[in-house]
Amino acid sequence: MTHTTVPRTPAASRTGRDVRRPRVVGLLDAAVQRAPVVEVVAPAGAGKSTAVAQWAAGRPGVRVVDGGTPDLTASPRPAAGLLVVDDAHRAARADVAALVRDALTGRTGGVVLVGRADLLAETHRLRLTGDLAAVRAADLAFTAAEVRALAGAEVGPVGEEAAQRVVALTGGWPVAVRLALLAVAGDRDPSGALLRLGHDDLGADGYLLEQVLDRLDPRLRTFVLRATIDDVVDAPLAERLLDGGAALLDECVRLRLFLEPSGRARPVQRYRWNPVVAAGVRAIAGRREPATVAHLHRRAALHLARCAPDVAFEHALRAGDPALARDVLVQQWPDLVVAARAGAAAALAARLPAPADVDADVRLVRDVGAPARTARSALVELLVAPTRVVPPGTRGAARAALGAVGPGGPGPAATLLARYVLARSDPADPPADDAVTQTLWHVAAQAGAGGLPRLRAACLVEVALREVGTGPAEATVRAAAAAVDDVDDAGPLHVPLDLALGLHALWQLRTDRAGAHLRRAHDTRAAAGHADARRAAEVGLALLAALAHGVTPPAGDTVPPGPWAPVLALLRGALGAPDGARPPGARPDVVAPTTVGALLRDAVRAADAGRPAAAHELLEDAFEHAAPDETLLPLVPSSTPVRALLVAHLGWGTRHAPLVRRVLDVRGAGGPSRPVPALTAREGEVLVCLRAGMSSTEIAAALVLSVNTVKTHQRGLYRKLGVVDRREAVRQGLARGLLP
Known part of the structure; x- marks a missing residue:
């Protein structure tokens, strides 16, 4: 494929005057202090050159050269200062590599590369080692405060609401912000005019046509004209809009052509166009080929119907x-x-x-x-x-x-x-009602076949809640989590899903993981539509706190009715709750937990009767039954004699020592965090990458691994830290001294 150089906005085309942007200057200062190589990468109109010029002004030892200068390596370079290469995408790759190599080895000072796309093949590795810092389009985007400062210099004072409107309308893209202000220049009420402004009022299509589209490779230009039919694009939609579209999308991403990742990859990465760019290009396409635009809207409607029906509806009408x-x-x-x-x-x-x-x-x-x-x-x-x-x-x-x-x-x-x-x-309907569960499975299958992914996910989440109420449900819970993960805008489904995941972890006495999921189920804003599930999560958190601190929960924390009742009632009983309706030691009437609990009670009776060998045989049998699914909750010691028996069982000799220790450790473990199992070298590297904000794809490229292998290391890392997502993993890594 032909690699296209995206044109730079000529200085003569800029409107208005420049205003100082201390925030951006501070970001550049921090970047050059943090790493010997700095990339300032953003598409046309992002104000890269202006920002770098402001930062370099008055700083001794900073030399600015143009990327179009022949033989950059022969240019005078500061021995200890900084070399700034503006329009670095115009420079020869070999020259850029030589400048970077000299900066990394200390032969010269640092280097700042200003351009429209990443120029270094080893970007991920340099980020990982801390040798590269980056300032991106999002950093250069105008904030509301900066819009107000620019407006004060260009059109007069504007209010906060008007400035926020400009940011929302333009995405903070500097050239679009200037176009917005230019559109209201001379208006007696610039704030009111900005509040009424729409994408079509900016006149960005003329700028885009002259400075971007007409300078692109013809096939890439055609792709941009087609792919901006929707605000969001991924490889399958790109391919549907134009043969070879997936590869052209990759080229746009490489060139940072007004695209930013939208959410996480599931299973493919989606990208969001800058809203002003998308509106401007659509206006150009509508004037050039109205019949083609209608055809593209229809294709988009058919493609998006299942994942975004409301967006598909809009495309069909258009x-x-x-x-x-x-x-x-x-x-x-x-x-x-x-x-x-x-x-x-x-x-x-x-x-x-x-x-x-x-x-x-x-x-x-x-x-x-x-x-x-x-x-x-x-x-x-x-x-x-x-x-x-x-x-x-x-x-x-x-x-x-x-x-x-x-x-x-x-x-x-x-x-x-x-x-x-x-x-x-x-x-x-009882939680374990097979007929209801079978109906939900059947509806889930039909919903999947009929292109209703959210309904399918809702059915699987309900099945998971019903099954996890009476015992661990690894396969069902995983299926529900995968179904929710596969859809955009799952909305309130995350509440019952997190509740199911928390209860599943509770059965296995993985209390850190259970607490993380129950907190999310309780705290998320979507919980308002699931009052009972939210209350169940609240009770579960209270019981976990009582378990961790070795105390009896208050009588007021009653278990709300629902499929979660058996597991929460079981935990209350294990904690010696005073209001339990069951006799001491009773367990819900389900096979696996009942068997485990009954064997534990028989073992206690045998020990009380002076038959220690029989007691330990029964206890070992209980752990044999518990081990396959880690059904450990029924084994939580509800009294000192039970705990003593479990401690003695370790000395007696057991094949399940790790599970016995987990049962013993879970109660009264509210003090300092327990030691984390040692991370493997790869897990440590993945944790460092997570802290750097890298995606799984970026980590795979940096560590020369497959994405699946990276995800395997992530799962191992999460399991050892007792967390459920990358944010918690980084937090725990910092708290436990696993990260510098």
Whole structure:
């Protein structure tokens, strides 16, 4: 593929005057003090040269040269100062490599490379070793305070709300900020004018056409004109919009062509266009090829229907295809309901033109998202709040409605949503009810086949909650977590999922991990729609605190009804809670935990009867039953004699010493953190990379490993630290002295 040099904004095209930006100057100061090599990398119009010029002004020992200078290595270089190469993307790669090598070996002072794309093949390695610091487009983007300072110099004072509006509209892209201010120059009320400003008012399309698009390789130019049809692009969408689009997207990323990563890779990385760039390029494409633009909107609608139905709906309408918009909505609206966005689905239904607006399926979408209506059918009553308990009468009437066929009956997608709500909403269904669980599995399979990933994830999360209430459920919990991880905007599903993950860890007495998940289930803003699950997480956290400090929980911490009740009641009983309805030592009526608990009680009786050999044989049998799934919660010592028996069991000799120690360590372990198992060399390297903010793909490149191998090391690292995500891993690494 031809590598294209993105054009630099000529100095003559800049508008207005420069203002001092102490924040950016401070970032550059910190970068050159931290590393011998600094990259200032951002696309056109990001103000790189201006920022570096401000920083270099008045600093002795700083020499600035242009990247287009022939034979850069022959230019005079400071022995101890800094060499700044502006427009470094214009320089020969060999010259850049030589400058970097001299800076790293100390032959010269440091080097600052200013350009539009990463110039160093070993960028990841240099970041890992601390020899490279970077200032990126996000660092150069204007803040609201900087917008106000620039506005004061250009158009007059503006308010904070107007400045925030400019940042939201432009993404802080410096050239777009200047265009926004230029658009309101001369207005008597610049603040009000900025608040009314839209992307189309900036006039960025002229700048983009002259300074960017017309200077690109023709095939890359075509790609940008097509791929900006949506604000977000990934390799599959790029390929659908243009043959070879995935490779062209990689080229845009390499050139940092107004793209930033959007979220994490799942399983492919998505990128978000700068909003001003996307709007400007769409305006250019609309003028040049309106028929092609409509075709691209239709392709985008078909591609995005499953992962982003509301966005796909918009594309269908822009393509002038209301029938496609109707199909997207009717087929995908249950996913919006599961994500707590029924109101958004109803708003989309209201935008459909006649006769689609009187379609029975469209009417159902509209009614479910309109809670103010007074007269609602049983089916609508069932679906308006899928996380609540539904009265038996409504359930019966809704079941009858599901049996209707013909024009008046619900469509396939609505039927699946209703079956899911019916299965999860009846409090009379016991958590281990096989029929309900089988229904949820069946609906999950049909939702997956029907392109409803959020509904599928919701079913699997509900199954996980039901199964984990009565014992560890490794496979089910993993399947639920993977399903939620695979969808964008999972919304409130994270609350019951974190609760399930926390309870699963609780069964295995992995208390650090259990606490992390239960805290997330309790604290997340989405928890408001899951009051019972949030209360269960709150009780679980209180019980964990009691367990860690070796105290009896207060009687007021009663377990809320739900599938989580058995495991939380079991923990309360193990802690000697005074309000337990079960006799001491009783366990929920389920096979594996009951067997483990019964064997423990038999072992205690044998020890009390003076039969130590029989007691230890029974206790070993209990650990044999507990070991496969690590069902350790029933073995938590509820009294001193039980603890003494467990301690003696270690001396007696057991094949399960690590599990016995975990059971003994869990109670009264609220003091200093227990030692972390030694990290492997690779796990230590991965932890350092996580602290540097590197993605799994970047870590793989830096360590010359596959992404899967990196993820294996991450899982081992998380397990040893007792954490569930990279942020917690870094925090624990710092707290435990594993990071400098």
